[in-house]
Amino acid sequence: MPASWRFDAIGTTWEIVTERPVPGAVRREVTARIDAFDRAWSRFRDDSDVTALARTGGSIPAPEDAVPMLDALAGVSDATGGAVNPLVGASLDALGYDARYSFHDADPVAAPVDWRERLTWQGGRLALTEPAMVDVGALGKGRLVDLVLGILSFTESGDLTVDAGGDLAVRGRPQRIGLEHPFDSHRAVGVWEVTDAALCASAINRRAWPSAAGATLHHVLDARTGQPVRTIAATWAMAPDAMTADAIATALFFDGGPRLAHDWGVEWVRMTTDGRVEWSRGCRADLFVRTTAGPGTAPVSRPNSLER
Structure with a gap:
């Protein structure tokens, strides 16, 4: 066991x-x-x-x-x-x-x-040049997953999974990972099989809180405005290492993210705040959408409950 x-x-x-x-x-x-x-x-x-x-x-x-x-x-x-x-x-x-x-x-x-x-x-x-707070949250957790995986890979043989709050790396036996629906944690928008790779996710329902005016705030900000992103609800990215996957999961909240993912050879899925799912060409995730032709955009048709 x-x-x-x-x-x-x-x-x-x-x-x-x-x-x-x-x-x-x-x-x-x-x-x-x-x-x-x-x-x-x-x-x-x-x-x-x-x-x-x-x-x-x-x-x-x-x-x-x-x-x-x-x-x-x-x-x-x-x-x-x-x-x-x-x-x-x-x-x-x-x-x-x-x-x-x-x-x-x-x-x-x-x-x-x-x-x-x-x-x-x-x-x-x-x-x-002047005081400021450096924040590496866009990819730092993925980097740390890679470091921990490196320690364990050096000392442990066989199957290995390192999961840090949804940012994970897998070595050995494939793992089927449910892509949690950002508006209902009991449902999924699909499932992705991870083999000797890393899968990282980001979503606006994590680390979210109400503003004084009653609006919902969250940790994914557009640095140009200091405002939370309002068009993308969740992202998932698969890459050989977790830092790269984490970086692309962040980039996918913005224009330019899909192009960067293509340039870096990263597969991805993202869900917009109006319920559409988008994915990259050649993405191997099994998505619960009305059409499976990719790359493309489709509404979620039947998000299912999944266990990893």
Whole structure:
């Protein structure tokens, strides 16, 4: 029987499924790697590297993963016309998704369009010309899934699944994953078989809260306006690694996302807020829509309950 290790970290529930129980030494290595990543990149921690940089600006030794994550974020930002921006932290804070989880919103704040003039990550240094909060939420969880998978793949043989709150990577036996309907968690818009790959999802019903005016706010913002996205409800992307899948799942909320997915060789599905499902050419997900010709757009016809 497979062994399951469940724990909470970085604000979500993790589940690691292996053929045998993960040894204590490996568990400690995984836990230490997650904590190191969190201490470097969490904008919710007073003692993190990015929080220290946000207080004063200037330069600090670049945390591990700065180059691959910020290089990828630069590509996503270019593809989406600046809708994705690693200096979006102040925009999230303004809507109440802050370090205290106050959920007390104020006027929206657009992220600086010249972020690449303000933020640099070369030469082993992470630097800001003035204080700002770096937020790698567009792909950071996917990067951490890859790091954890790397530790486990080095020590564990056989089938392996790392699931961090819906961002998951699979090695070995294929896993059939239900694509949760963003408006009803008991239903699905389809199912996707994942084999030696990563599947990442994002949706506006996760990390959502009411505004003072009564509207629903959520964490997926257009950095150009500081406002939540209102046209796309959920996205799913499959790639060889979770950081790439996570980045594309974010990009798909905006114009330019599908083109970037094509350029990076990523399959995808997304659902609009009016209930239509769109998918990429050659997408192998089994979607519950009225037509299966792709690439295309179709309304959901019969979202079913699914268990992974």
